[in-house]
Amino acid sequence: MHHPSRRAVVLAGAAAALAPTLDAFAATPAAGPAVQPYASYWYPDSLPPGSPGEGVTWHxxxxxxxxTDADLAFNAASVPLAPRFTPTAANPTARAGQARIQSLVSFGPTASNPAQGGPTADYYALTHWAYIDELVFWGGSSGEGLILAPNAPVVDAAHRxxxxVLGNVFLPPAAYGGRLQWTRDLxxxxxFGHYPLAAQLVAVAAAYGFDGWFVNAETDGGNTALATDMLGFVAELKALGKAKGQRVTWYDSMTANGSVSWQGALNSRNQAFFRAADTMFLDFRWSPGTLAASGTKAGELGRDRYELWAGVDVESHGWDTPVDWDAIVPAGKPHTASYGFYRPEWTRSHLPAGRTPGDFHAADDRFWTGASLDPARPDAEASWRAPAAVVADRSTVSALPFATTFNTGHGLRWYDGGKVTSPAEWNHxxxxxxxxxxxxxxxxxGEHPAVSFDFADAWRGGSSVLAAGTPGAPVTLDLYATRLPLSRRTVVELTHRADAQVRVELAVATAEPARPGAPQPYRHxxxxxxEAGSWTTTRLPLTGLSGTLRAIGIRxxxxxxxxxxxxxxxxxEEPQVPCVPSRLTVxxxxxxxxxxxxxAPGPVRHYExxxxxxxxxxxFLGGTCQRAYYVPGLVPEPGERSARFEVRTVGELYTASHPAVAVHTW
Structure with a gap:
């Protein structure tokens, strides 16, 4: 992507036989060297001249x-991609079946990006998945590596x-260290005329559990022959990946004659690559005219115009970025194309030093929901057309059991049963x-209260939901759009607390709202x-309801x-106790x-x-969805000759198994 400021940031920092399933590693995860595991990155084949910098290993x-991948057990995602449904839209302007959103995010540096979270709450813990159709694990640099595999926590959260989630293949411009040899290597x-690195990419995604690749070929100096090879490579990558449920997105860079020439459009110079891939990201230089022509061109090629992502660069200015929204998602006629946010982690990075998780989520909510902070009441006059005002949200809450502790994936400490079991900051x-x-x-x-994720107190994990204000009237808070089957055995459990007296009612709906933006037809x-006090859990049978639970909230x-x-x-419908893992090794x-x-046999949400x-x-030392975990800095307690460690399986209802135990002698 062609802006030097963005590039400087980035730079600073067949196939079935090659593609083992995760079950192949189920018996005994490879221990590997007892060092910090990191997210994986590679060059296609040949390595740069010289030696890598500190903290960088060339692969x-x-x-x-x-x-022989010693870190595979740490890096392989385990949560399958959940099916989604689209409920009746929260407002009349949010549309289903038209524009979709791709998000290109750099979660950390190319090298030294921890495989399984870290000891800080200052992390881009995105939560507005409901508006995202595809996440790209962005990064890569000429001095570290060009091909990035997403780390397991990102994939597991996204899949849930x-x-x-797509890995990234980045062939940088020569001005930023790119070498045409790397394109030829790829x-x-x-x-036999096949592309062995296409098979390798499919094998990596299958073994690591993610969903395909974003291919970004920006090294200039090629010719028609190289472009022809690239086209064959992309086509084979797509064909091999399709058998594994993977996809390919092509970035509008290399053209049919091998030159790198960003079009900002789908046209005759790049249409062959679009046809070879599943989708294409259009460079930021699009205009209303070229975007409209691109949508028309997609139709002429027998493709959906919403398979085109119009790039929206928000890295520097976030919601103050000037965007011609009417060119992408006009209000009075069908959307022109989908769009892709480049670097929406601005919602974290623009905040000053000392930022808290609460600061980040306040900014992230404004980015995705809009200044009103309520998707049912979007600001139609705002210059920033937030996704909640344009794109219908989706949900995966469609099977029992369903449970949540409103854990955002980072926190200032770790809570279990309302008690602090680790005082340390964390993210995962x-x-x-x-x-x-x-x-x-x-x-x-009355007055709408402020609702937010709260990190000062939690029942489990790092956060809870806090509603605060002086409304002067009853307040109904929507929580989840669901498709949960109801039976005589269905129960709901709420764990909550108050700082002042409040009457609580469960709000449940078994039908859809009458129209987009209408209230849920709740019964209470x-x-x-x-009363003001400590955490308490209330259990409510839903014996009077039948059919499907379509929404749940509280009044x-x-x-x-x-x-x-x-x-x-x-x-x-009934409590579940997960099975015990085995053979804990240190x-x-x-x-x-x-x-x-x-x-552990049977259902597993994660391990602790x-x-x-x-x-x-x-x-508490940490949790993970994988069967391996690294803990830095463990030392004996005063006078301690041996340490006892325990790992437990945690189920979907957050019930925990008995522990598997290991004793380590210091």
């Missing part, structure tokens, strides 16, 4: 093999919300819950009146100030410890690792 994709052919997107997609719809005849079930009535926290919500290293174990301290208390 060749051509020589990669799953069987039904969003595919598209090399074997004796793989532990993120399925979160409310419409944040935040409140309906009241009495939960009770909470709050406070005689004065409202300060209500919701810590957990569960809908299920492998110490110079700076930390690798833990590995065998997968604890250390039992000499006084018998348990300290």
């Amino acid at each position: 060749s994709l051509k020589s990669w093999r799953a069987a 919300h039904g969003v595919p 598209v090399q052919k074997d004796a 997107l793989g532990l993120q819950d399925r979160l409310p997609s419409r944040r935040w719809i409140t309906r009241t005849e 079930l009495t939960v009770g009146t909470l 709050l009535t406070a005689p004065g100030a409202l300060a209500y926290r919701l810590g957990a919500l569960a809908v299920h 492998t110490p290293g110079p700076d930390g410890v690798r833990f590995t174990w065998r997968r 690792l604890h250390r039992v301290l000499p006084d018998g208390t348990r300290r």
Whole structure:
């Protein structure tokens, strides 16, 4: 992508036989060297001259093999891509079946990007998955590596919300260290005319559990022969990947004669690459005319115009970015194309030092929802046309059991049962819950309260939902659009607390709203009146309901100030206790410890690792959806000769198994 400022940021920082499934590694995860595992990155084949910089290790994709990948157990995602449905839109302007949104995000540097989260809450823990159709794990640089595999936490969180994740293949311009040899390496052919690195890319995505590749070929100096090889490579990548459920997005860069010439359009110079791929990202230089012509051209090629992503560069100015929204998503006629946000992690990066998780989510909510912070009440006159005002949200809450602790995937400490079991900051997107997609719809005849994720107190994980204000009238808060089957055994459990008296009712709907933007047709079930106090759990049978639960929320009535926290919500028919994992092993290293174990049989949401301290208390060390975990900086407690570690399986209802135990002698 052609802006130097963006590039400088980036630079700073067949196939079935090659593609083992994750089950192939289910028995015993490879322990590997006991060092910090990082997200994987490669060059296609040949490496740069000289030596890598500090903290960088050069790898060749051509020589990669799953069987010898020591970090695969840490990097392989485990959550399958969830199916999504589209409920009745939250407002009349949000459309289904038209424009979609791609998001290109740099979660960290190319090298030294931890495989499984880290010890800080300052992280781009995106939560507005409901508006995203495709996430690209953006990055790559000539001095570190050009091909990035997404780390497992990002993929697991995205898949839980039904969003595919693509790795990135970046061939940089020569001005930024790109070498045409790397392009030739990528598209090399074997004796049979096939593209071995296309097969390798498919094998990597299959082994790591993500959904395909974003191909960005920007190294100039090529010719028609090289473009022909690139076209064959992309076509084979798509064909091989399709058998594995993978997809390919092509970036508008190389043209049919081999030159790099950003078109900002679909036209005769790049249409062959569009036809070879599943979708194409149009460079930022599009205009209303070229975008309209691109949509027409897609139709002439027998393709959907919404398979074109019109680039919207928000890296520098976020919601203050000037965008000709009427060229992409006009209000009075069908949308012209889909669009792609380049670097929406601006919502975090533009904040000053000392930013908190709450600061980030406030900015991120404004970006995705709009200044009103309520997708049912979008600001039609705002210059920033927030996704919630344009694109219908989706949900994956369609099967029982369903539970959430409103955990955003980062926090200032870790809570379990309302108690702090680790005082340390953390981030790990793989532990993120399925979160409310419409944040935040409140309906009241009084003053709308402020609703947010709160990090000062939680029932489990790092956050809860806080509703605060002085509404002076009952407030209904939408939580989830659902498609949950109801039976005589269905129950709902709420875990909540209040700082002042509040009457709580459960709001449930078994039908859709009458029209987009209309309120949910809730009926209200009495939960009770909470006084100021500690966390409590209330259980409500839904015996009077039948059919399908289509929406769930709460109604709050406070005689004065409202300060209500919701810590957990569960809908299920019977409790479930997960099975115990086995063979917990401890492998110490110079700076930390690798833990590995065998997968527990039956359903698994994630695993949690604890250390039992000499006084018998348990300290939370971390959680992961994988069967391996690395903990840095573990040292003996005073006078401790051996340490006891425990790993437990956590199920969808957050019930935990008995532990698998390992004792390590220091």
